[in-house]
Amino acid sequence: MERIRRKELKSFYSVKYNSFNELKESVVPILNKNNNIYNNYYLTDNKKMWDKFESELLENNEKLKLIFEKNLNLFQxxxxxxxxxxxxxxNFITHIDEFKNTRLDIEKNRSVLFPQEIYSIFGIKPIKGSILPNTESLEELLKIMRKENSLEDVLLGVDDPYILKKDGEKILLNDMPQIRQIYHDNNCFRKVGVRLDSLNFALKYLRSRGINFEYKNPNKLRKIIVNNINFEFVYEYCLSKVFLSNMSINQNDVIVNLHNWNGENCISKEARELASIFDVTLLTMEEFYVYVKKFR
Structure with missing residues (x-):
């Protein structure tokens, strides 16, 4: 009987999906159901109800295992x-096997605990952590979302920066598993140029001082306008003359180097001399803090 049931499950749930979104539609209801069973009965020590619903949770786990094993290629x-x-x-697949095999043990010695990141991957519950550093990847995603007409807004310069979709969904940029998956699904991963956490910090400084800014180009988060002055943020260990000469800049532009680990040395003397000829301003982060005070 168990073998027949297993065969039926396998034939129904061993489905190959074409996209992560298709997979998500099937998986999220099962994950939510299991989460409710676990939280309402197991964590509350409601043994009577847990005994009643444990078999449903185990069967749901089998469904998830079959689905995931068939679609591992869809994950970042x-x-x-x-x-x-x-x-x-x-890890979740391993956890499913351990959970099943140890459920009758008095001491539940499990080497792999339930990975909470799975809720983040599927957009069920965020896990706040570090901001994925790829500003260029985020910019690429915003382009795609605007083409799809699914983007409402993107908010940087706050503790928990986020993307707001037109359907009301908020995607936290420091919810790393979900962001990784979204970048993967949309082929958005780009080499890190400007670190997003450093850019967010600079914009947060402006907001904290009541200094308004807007993006020069909505798809270029590195370029902003403050009081009719164009600012561009870069991230270079040493902003060199060669780097500056390769930039597309205009008179009176302000270039801010977010890389501040080596203090004043993050902008070379030769770059400053060239900037003087071009009539542009180069700023370290310390100089940036002082420079923007006049806009308050």
């Missing part, structure tokens, strides 16, 4: 397991 991966959504899913 990284050579460092800490940054891999695929690793989260593989």
């Amino acid at each position: 991966d990284h050579k460092v397991k800490e940054y891999s959504n695929l690793a989260v899913i593989q």
Whole structure:
């Protein structure tokens, strides 16, 4: 009987999906159901109800395992397991097996706990952490969302920066598993140029001082306008003459180097001399803090 049931489950849930969004539509209701069973009965020590619904949770786990094993290719991966959504899913599959095999043990000795990141991956519950540093990846995603007419707003310069979709969904930029998956689904990963956490910090400084800014181009978060002055943020260990000469800049522009680990040395003497000829202003972060005070 168990073998027949397993065969029926496998034939129904071993489905190959074409996209993560299709997969998500099938998986989210099952995850939510299991979460409700676990929170309402297991965590509250309601043994009577837990005994009644445990079999449903186990069957749901089997469904999820079958679905995931058939669609591992849809998950974002990284050579460092800490940054891999695929690793989260593989851990979850291991957890499913351990949960089933140890459920009757008096002491539940499980080496793999339920990975909470799975809720983040599927947009169920965010896990606040670090901001994924790829500003260029975010810019690429915003372009795609605008083409799809799904973007309402993007808010930087706050503790928890986010994307707001037109359907009301808010995607936190420091919810790393979900952001990784979204970038992966939309082929948005780009080499890091400007670190998003550093850019967010600079914009947060402006907001904290009551200084208004707008984006020169809504798809270029690195370029803003403050009091009719164009600012562009870069991230260079040392902003050099060569780097500056390759930039597309105009008279009176302000270039801010967010890379501040080496203090004044993050802008070379030769770059400052060239900036003087071009009539543009180069600022370290310390100089930026002083410079923008006049806009208050």
